[in-house]
Amino acid sequence: MIRTLIIAAFLTAGSLHGAIKKAPDSKPDPTPAPEAKPQETPKPAEKPKPPGKGVDELLDELRKSAEENGGMLKMDAKELLSLLRSVLEKQGVPADKLKKAELPELLRLMKEKNPDAFNGLGLGGPPALDKASEKKLTDHFNQLLEGHRPGSLVAAPATFVLRDAKKPSDPLAFATGIRADGWLLTKASEVGTAAELQCQIKGQWVAAKVVRTWPDHDLALLKADAKDLPAVKWGERGALEIGTFITAAAPEGREPVAIGVVSVAVRNEQTKGRGFLGVQLESDDKGLKIRDVVPKGPAQNSGLQKEDLILELDGKKPESVYTFTKLVSDRKAGEKIKLKLQRGEAVMEKEVALGDRGAATGPARSGNDKMNSMGTTISKRRTDFPAAMQTDLPLNATQCGGPVTDLDGNIVGIVIARSGRIETQVLPSETIREVLDRVDFSKEGQAPTPAPAVAKTEAPKKETPKVEAPKTEVSNTEKPKAEVAIPAAKPAPKTEAPKAEIPKAEVPKTEAPKSETPKADAPKPAAAEKAVEPAAK
Numbered sequence: 001m002i003r004t005l006i007i008a009a010f011l012t013a014g015s016l017h018g019a020i021k022k023a024p025d026s027k028p029d030p031t032p033a034p035e036a037k038p039q040e041t042p043k044p045a046e047k048p049k050p051p052g053k054g055v056d057e058l059l060d061e062l063r064k065s066a067e068e069n070g071g072m073l074k075m076d077a078k079e080l081l082s083l084l085r086s087v088l089e090k091q092g093v094p095a096d097k098l099k100k101a102e103l104p105e106l107l108r109l110m111k112e113k114n115p116d117a118f119n120g121l122g123l124g125g126p127p128a129l130d131k132a133s134e135k136k137l138t139d140h141f142n143q144l145l146e147g148h149r150p151g152s153l154v155a156a157p158a159t160f161v162l163r164d165a166k167k168p169s170d171p172l173a174f175a176t177g178i179r180a181d182g183w184l185l186t187k188a189s190e191v192g193t194a195a196e197l198q199c200q201i202k203g204q205w206v207a208a209k210v211v212r213t214w215p216d217h218d219l220a221l222l223k224a225d226a227k228d229l230p231a232v233k234w235g236e237r238g239a240l241e242i243g244t245f246i247t248a249a250a251p252e253g254r255e256p257v258a259i260g261v262v263s264v265a266v267r268n269e270q271t272k273g274r275g276f277l278g279v280q281l282e283s284d285d286k287g288l289k290i291r292d293v294v295p296k297g298p299a300q301n302s303g304l305q306k307e308d309l310i311l312e313l314d315g316k317k318p319e320s321v322y323t324f325t326k327l328v329s330d331r332k333a334g335e336k337i338k339l340k341l342q343r344g345e346a347v348m349e350k351e352v353a354l355g356d357r358g359a360a361t362g363p364a365r366s367g368n369d370k371m372n373s374m375g376t377t378i379s380k381r382r383t384d385f386p387a388a389m390q391t392d393l394p395l396n397a398t399q400c401g402g403p404v405t406d407l408d409g410n411i412v413g414i415v416i417a418r419s420g421r422i423e424t425q426v427l428p429s430e431t432i433r434e435v436l437d438r439v440d441f442s443k444e445g446q447a448p449t450p451a452p453a454v455a456k457t458e459a460p461k462k463e464t465p466k467v468e469a470p471k472t473e474v475s476n477t478e479k480p481k482a483e484v485a486i487p488a489a490k491p492a493p494k495t496e497a498p499k500a501e502i503p504k505a506e507v508p509k510t511e512a513p514k515s516e517t518p519k520a521d522a523p524k525p526a527a528a529e530k531a532v533e534p535a536a537k
Contacts, residue, residue, distance in 0.1 A: 245260075249404075364374040394424075
């Protein structure tokens with residue numbers, strides 16, 4: 001409401017400012033005509049001209065803020081309240097009264113102090129309704145809401161809230177349950193930066209992870225630690241007509257979170273590679289007048305200027321701004337067009353190489369973004385979808401990702417973006433089915449099982465101590481170095497060398513040849529290695 005009020009204040013600033021300036025001249029003189037001359041001294045009584053001056057000051061501040069921000073008003077609630085309080089204090093309202101006053105009271109005081117300026121502007125809110133009218137309006141709304149409840153009741157159980165456990169008070173998006181074993185879909189760009197993603201299921205927050213994404217659609221597949229998850233069944237109604245009533249479900253709730261209609265049928269919104277001229281146009285009797293030129297855009301680079309009239313595009317007169325824009329956007333980036341222009345009395349031709357609409361930036365786009373974000377929060381990714389239908393569902397960015405139904409409860413899509421003040425994009429169910437048909441859920445999200453390493457096999461370690469049997473036979477003699485050097489895993493070599501080193505004749509009794517190292521299960525390690533080979537592969 002505060003944002004809406006700021007927009008209204010800005011839009012009515014010119015007429016309000018004019019009303020204040022005209023008020024002293026147009027205000028009827030309350031004194032009789034004969035006494036008009038002596039009564040000219042009421043200027044002291046009209047000393048409360050600070051009221052008018054105060055409102056002028058407020059409007060000047062608003063205009064200054066707008067001028068500094070490319071024609072868009074940029075002022076948060078605190079700044080607005082502070083400005084209103086300072087104006088009212090100059091008009092004689094006690095500071096202690098203003099300190100506790102919130103926006104409704106401040107507006108009332110502004111209207112009280114400046115009745116002429118605010119008269120007829122409707123800034124005090126809508127007129128009060130009589131009881132009969134109020135009841136009629138309430139009944140009408142309830143009937144409308146009742147028509148949307150069937151769809152909401154179908155989709156609500158499969159609608160969930162996502163958050164980052166590191167920021168538990170800030171919801172990220174909604175999610176749509178698609179399989180009972182914990183699979184969900186949501187808007188990828190709203191959850192991609194979450195440090196510890198969680199999903200609220202039946203009142204409990206459970207861990208969830210992004211398994212894969214489809215960047216073109218800004219769609220993410222999630223796996224939650226849950227069983228018996230309520231899941232939607234995609235409707236097969238086909239493309240919805242313009243004007244079809246639709247419902248966005250609230251998580252596990254009876255009432256819908258939003259109701260609306262389809263305003264634009266399913267279309268390809270991708271702009272990358274499409275032609276872009278870089279002008280703002282308005283209709284003129286002779287042609288299309290260039291109202292503004294995007295800095296460093298194709299039009300400016302080719303010498304087009306403000307106030308130029310576009311008479312022809314490739315030899316044909318454009319019928320309207322819409323047809324001209326469509327003709328340009330239907331061309332590919334890099335294509336050249338010929339424009340016939342009139343500048344003053346001179347007529348000229350220009351050849352322009354079109355830019356890429358998908359890469360266009362500048363004041364025109366940033367200005368639209370500022371305007372679109374007023375009164376709502378718009379999505380990080382809100383355009384360039386291969387297939388999306390535009391609706392007027394009044395949602396914000398954190399309510400994207402949930403299911404949408406028609407009045408009969410058919411699931412017709414998922415909310416994929418809040419793209420403007422009155423625009424919400426829905427990814428149609430036909431597109432979602434096509435995406436999911438290529439998913440093998442038995443393989444998605446499974447971490448590969450690590451193969452056991454051969455080096456960790458314990459079998460050789462257990463067998464090697466048995467090779468030390470020959471050491472026990474030479475207890476009466478000095479332990480020869482040659483015997484200590486017998487390898488554990490190799491067959492013992494012929495023992496002629498030890499015979500030469502030991503002077504006593506009893507050396508053959510050491511049974512070194514009997515060391516039976518071939519029986520020391522040396523082949524067993526090899527067998528063990530073979531046993532784990534398949535696992536290692």
